[in-house]
Amino acid sequence: MASRLLLFSLLLGLWSCAEKSAQHSVEPVMPTQPVQTVKTIEPLPAKKFDYSFEQLHGVANYATVVFSRRINDQIAHKKSPKIFKCDPTDDEINVWTMQLKSLIDEQTIYVEQNILTDKSYVDKFTQCEKTCMCGEYATILQNFNPVQLNKTQLFQLADMDRKHKAMTEDQMLTCAKQFKGFCGSKLHKHLKKIVQQ
DSSP: OHHHHHHHHHHHHHHHHHHHHHHHHOOOOOOOOOOOOOOOOOOOOOOOOSSOHHHHHHHHHHHHHHHHHHHHHHHTTOOOOOSSTTOOOHHHHHHHHHHHHHHHHHHHHHHHHHTTTOTHHHHHHHTHHHHTOHHHHHHHHHTSOGGGSOHHHHHHHHHHHHHHHTOOHHHHHHHHTTOTTOTTSHHHHHHHHHHHO
């Protein structure tokens, strides 16, 4: 009987030690945070494009304003006044939009590679309201991991985003009217040629 009691006590002691050991060996499971990788971007060498990034976006904005004004005026049953004598037709706007998107996409890759290292963008960000490029620059900067932006760039990103979201239809029209020399320009001729193909 004593040996059974001793054996039982021994088993109880071993089980207790094993239980404590198991409790100590199990660590609480912490939720894992996704590891954010910061890609390094090497600036691309200077490349000459036929049209500037700002010019392409300006014409894209102009085509959008022409189209949206026509829609609004049709709903209001009134004739839409021209912005320029060479305002595109509705069919031309469709072709222009596709062509401009292709040209913009090509240049965006180059801008993304240089926007953080080219110091001229600091001034471009500051002047974005005048050049009507706040939304376009903000969109590119938003694609970066915030740790890649310095304090000035983070501040300018927030400022450009705010200005872009606050843009009114009148301001968009003013932006569209900035390209006074567009009719007969090299880009206008290029777009007209694409439409005729």
